[in-house]
């Protein structure tokens with residue numbers, strides 16, 4: 729074993745470090761804590777689209793460092809910093825989860841239809 733430091737691909741380091749730095753910068757710019765309850769552990773802080781509809785955007789862009797630059801550059805009031813609990817509560821109260829529930833129930837209905845038709849094995853454990 730040598731004392732040499734293993735060098736990762738520079739692009740990988742840059743991407744991951746930039747993402748973390750931009751995220752921390754954006755968190756600080758939004759006050760560093762949940763705007764509802766004051767929770768401040770950055771591991772559980774999330775940027776919320778105040779008017780909803782952010783799930784699709786997050787899926788497309790959350791892993792890119794530029795996502796946090798967009799948050800920093802967005803007009804005031806578009807985003808807010810929430811902890812994970814407050815963000816989920818907001819989604820429940822605003823009805824943002826209705827569509828997700830519909831998709832899940834459709835998927836489960838199709839699953840059980842396939843089990844009844846013998847196209848899928850029945851689950852071995854009791855449900």
Ligand SMILES: [Zn+2]
Pocket residue numbers: 762763764765766767810811812813814815
């Ligand atoms: Zn909170």
